Amino acid sequence: MPELPEVECIAAALRQGKEGQPPLTGKAILGARLLWPRTLQEPSPAEFAARIAGQVIRQIGRRGKYLIFTLDEVTLLIHLRMSGDLWVEAVDAPVAVHHRLLLDLEGGLRLAFNDTRKFGRAWLVDDPQSVLGGLGREPLEDDLTPQELAAMLRARRRQLKPLLLDQSFLAGLGNIYTDEALYRARLHPLIQSDELSYFQAAALHRAIREVLLEGIRRNGASIDWVYRGGEFQNYFQVYRRDGKPCRTCGASIQRITLGQRGTHFCPVCQPKG
DNA sequence: ACGAGCGCCTGTCGGC
DNA sequence: TGCCGACAGGCGCTCG
Numbered sequence A: 001m002p003e004l005p006e007v008e009c010i011a012a013a014l015r016q017g018k019e020g021q022p023p024l025t026g027k028a029i030l031g032a033r034l035l036w037p038r039t040l041q042e043p044s045p046a047e048f049a050a051r052i053a054g055q056v057i058r059q060i061g062r063r064g065k066y067l068i069f070t071l072d073e074v075t076l077l078i079h080l081r082m083s084g085d086l087w088v089e090a091v092d093a094p095v096a097v098h099h100r101l102l103l104d105l106e107g108g109l110r111l112a113f114n115d116t117r118k119f120g121r122a123w124l125v126d127d128p129q130s131v132l133g134g135l136g137r138e139p140l141e142d143d144l145t146p147q148e149l150a151a152m153l154r155a156r157r158r159q160l161k162p163l164l165l166d167q168s169f170l171a172g173l174g175n176i177y178t179d180e181a182l183y184r185a186r187l188h189p190l191i192q193s194d195e196l197s198y199f200q201a202a203a204l205h206r207a208i209r210e211v212l213l214e215g216i217r218r219n220g221a222s223i224d225w226v227y228r229g230g231e232f233q234n235y236f237q238v239y240r241r242d243g244k245p246c247r248t249c250g251a252s253i254q255r256i257t258l259g260q261r262g263t264h265f266c267p268v269c270q271p272k273g
Numbered sequence B: 001a002c003g004a005g006c007g008c009c010t011g012t013c014g015g016c
Numbered sequence C: 001t002g003c004c005g006a007c008a009g010g011c012g013c014t015c016g
Helices: A004-016 A045-052 A146-154 A160-165 A175-184 A198-217
Strands: A029-034 A040-042 A059-063 A066-070 A075-079 A084-090 A099-105 A109-115 A121-125 A254-258 A261-265
Touching: A004 A059, A004 A066, A004 A084, A004 A198, A029 A045, A045 A121, A075 A084, A146 A198, A160 A175, A160 A261, A175 A198, A175 A261
Parallel strands: A040 A121
Antiparallel strands: A029 A099, A059 A066, A066 A075, A075 A121, A084 A109, A099 A109, A254 A261
């Protein structure tokens, strides 16, 4: 589920707190309970429990779609994949069905990794780069210029949509924000990356930034039971709008399957040529 | 280097 | 009502 904007909003809420929920920075982790073993990618459950106990959460950040908890001596990384979420609750609250990993915190709190589909993963590592090292550039960083993105696109020969979903190219875009960005840039998802003009690459650069910033501003996108409190789903232009009229030209939004992912676009506003 | 297909999982929805 | 397939915010792995 969560793409860059949702992960950013989750990180911010844990870092700063929100209504009825205190910030987690500065809190000590007292212990861990692993309920679904495969959720923990690294290290072994025993080593995880031993190493995380007593660590204080110093910083909470994000890189791509990963949440980063900087502790005293180790780093906890969490990837929510399709259906993961983090809940802050009372340490004695009943354990919800889809909780996979519990971290008991000081102050009577518990951080729960809830993940219906069990695709989510957690790592406890000495060096976060061992997990994050393969990620591409952060799309919202100011030093990623339109010129640079244009050069990156030219250096590859791939269909735009799969390339934008490739986390080693840009870190953080997923299926929703990619479709929405391509729509805003008026680019067909199947265009070859090395065939874009500089003007088109610059339009894509701007579209990606705008769509991610709007997602963050609207507190992310909530669909079905996954991720709550977001509003961006009410502003989708193409995602899951197949058969509905394009808000720009009225043409019927199309859906194709690309790399096993639903892909939505306006055949008039996003021509191939 | 790139694309396609599958596996990992649970849940929802529409059609028959 | 029940069953069955399609589909769902991701990604790692194979195989051409």
